[in-house]
Amino acid sequence: MDSKVTPGGNAVFTIGDKTVEMPILKGSTGPDVVDIRKLYAEADVFTYDPGFTSTASCESQITYIDGDAGVLLYRGYPIDQLAENSSFLEVCYLLLHGELPTATQFAEFERTITYHTMLHEQFDRFFQTFRRDAHPMAIMVGAVGALSAFYHDSTNIHDERQRQISAHRMIAKMPTIAARAFKYAVGQPFVYPRNELGYADNFLRMCFAVPAEDYKVNKVLARAMDRIFILHADHEQNASTSTVRLAGSSGANPFACIAAGIACLWGPSHGGANEEALNMLKEIGTVDRIPEYVQGVKDRRYRLMGFGHRVYKNYDPRAKVMQKTCHEVLDVLGKRDEPLLQVAMELERIALSDPYFVERKLYPNIDFYSGITLSAMGFPSEMFTVLFALARTVGWIAQWKEMIEDPSQKIGRPRQVYTGPTIREFVPIEKR
Numbered sequence: 001m002d003s004k005v006t007p008g009g010n011a012v013f014t015i016g017d018k019t020v021e022m023p024i025l026k027g028s029t030g031p032d033v034v035d036i037r038k039l040y041a042e043a044d045v046f047t048y049d050p051g052f053t054s055t056a057s058c059e060s061q062i063t064y065i066d067g068d069a070g071v072l073l074y075r076g077y078p079i080d081q082l083a084e085n086s087s088f089l090e091v092c093y094l095l096l097h098g099e100l101p102t103a104t105q106f107a108e109f110e111r112t113i114t115y116h117t118m119l120h121e122q123f124d125r126f127f128q129t130f131r132r133d134a135h136p137m138a139i140m141v142g143a144v145g146a147l148s149a150f151y152h153d154s155t156n157i158h159d160e161r162q163r164q165i166s167a168h169r170m171i172a173k174m175p176t177i178a179a180r181a182f183k184y185a186v187g188q189p190f191v192y193p194r195n196e197l198g199y200a201d202n203f204l205r206m207c208f209a210v211p212a213e214d215y216k217v218n219k220v221l222a223r224a225m226d227r228i229f230i231l232h233a234d235h236e237q238n239a240s241t242s243t244v245r246l247a248g249s250s251g252a253n254p255f256a257c258i259a260a261g262i263a264c265l266w267g268p269s270h271g272g273a274n275e276e277a278l279n280m281l282k283e284i285g286t287v288d289r290i291p292e293y294v295q296g297v298k299d300r301r302y303r304l305m306g307f308g309h310r311v312y313k314n315y316d317p318r319a320k321v322m323q324k325t326c327h328e329v330l331d332v333l334g335k336r337d338e339p340l341l342q343v344a345m346e347l348e349r350i351a352l353s354d355p356y357f358v359e360r361k362l363y364p365n366i367d368f369y370s371g372i373t374l375s376a377m378g379f380p381s382e383m384f385t386v387l388f389a390l391a392r393t394v395g396w397i398a399q400w401k402e403m404i405e406d407p408s409q410k411i412g413r414p415r416q417v418y419t420g421p422t423i424r425e426f427v428p429i430e431k432r
């Protein structure tokens with residue numbers, strides 16, 4: 001099979017005696033895309049792309065990544081500008097609506113989110129059914145799926161108002177659910193949200209206040225938490241977002257779709273990597289053990305967690321902001337000499353100059369510094385992916401909403417290269 005791009009902007013595929021002309025689609029930026037939709041109908045062949053490394057599954061206007069240049073844009077705005085100047089709720093509005101809000105729009109949005117943070121009281125009893133040692137991500141998958149049972153009045157995906165209400169409910173309630181997953185694991189009573197607090201402040205208080213002592217929110221830590229949420233808010237068509245879109249393509253309700261996204265995020269190659277990255281730093285322990293550990297990576301006994309990315313073949317722009325945030329948090333907590341930070345910085349220095357990593361374009365990703373930061377803030381490593389899920393919820397919802405509102409949307413249904421047995425006669429059990 002040979003392929004070429006014609007000057008008229010079509011790609012021509014010749015397969016045996018069949019020739020198919022396919023349009024080349026241009027996005028607002030990024031590589032051109034060959035529209036292969038009529039390939040099967042006209043040439044009787046599928047394309048093969050495990051892991052979807054060369055396949056665009058949808059058209060989207062939400063997030064753009066240039067992996068070679070290390071660029072991440074939400075609705076056109078660079079991630080570092082948003083992390084520096086914006087707030088998570090403002091970013092939520094931007095992702096959902098396409099534009100930054102005016103002051104009036106923001107005040108209304110903030111009020112709506114604030115007033116949806118409580119959970120139905122019955123929902124709190126639902127948590128009690130989990131084992132006391134349940135991983136908080138297991139609780140998240142179950143609890144978010146269960147939202148569809150508690151908030152059934154916002155599950156009609158064809159009703160625009162219900163779509164909006166379910167979006168607001170999830171963004172508002174996710175911190176409350178995440179904090180409850182944490183409290184349940186540590187055996188402390190649930191703390192209710194407080195409306196006078198900001199989104200991140202409220203979350204930190206729900207995690208760390210106890211009836212015997214309230215939690216006074218440290219402004220630097222709240223700002224760091226908010227920034228971590230911004231950095232994780234969306235990342236175009238990654239595994240969990242594609243899962244949400246695929247689940248949603250069948251018409252499933254939004255709560256069920258987001259629960260599916262959380263399940264996918266849990267994996268160590270995706271959202272679970274921050275937990276693994278911190279475990280790795282702890283395992284290395286001291287700077288002098290780094291060369292031995294790096295040798296193990298080169299011998300392919302294990303991977304360097306928090307390094308490498310399917311799309312970024314340059315420094316992950318989120319990792320840069322995360323590194324700065326990590327230093328700010330450790331400073332304010334008086335943990336500047338934290339041994340794990342020393343290990344992380346030295347490991348990064350070695351990896352960025354070692355040919356093994358340089359040749360493979362393996363740079364630190366967002367998870368490399370987030371584990372140290374979250375751990376210093378008081379979160380156990382089991383909570384790291386939960387925080388990722390909390391922040392990514394808005395991205396999943398924005399992507400889900402975009403898909404539902406796209407008139408060309410179809411149920412997702414990949415094809416396969418079948419390599420199993422061809423047709424054969426059934427043999428009764430006594431003759432086998």
Ligand code: CMC
Binds near residue numbers: 269270273308362367
């Ligand atoms: N440590 C050592 N070698 C690696 C690593 C790593 N972390 N990542 C990739 N490689 C090597 C891999 O062995 C291969 O080498 P070779 O060509 O010699 O066989 C080459 O780099 C390409 O690897 P790949 O598996 O084809 O790359 P991928 O794009 O499929 O994998 C990845 C992307 C994120 C799964 C992978 O880099 C990885 O496992 N990283 C560690 C886990 C991690 O930190 N994940 C968080 C990703 S960022 C958060 C998020 O967005 O979810």
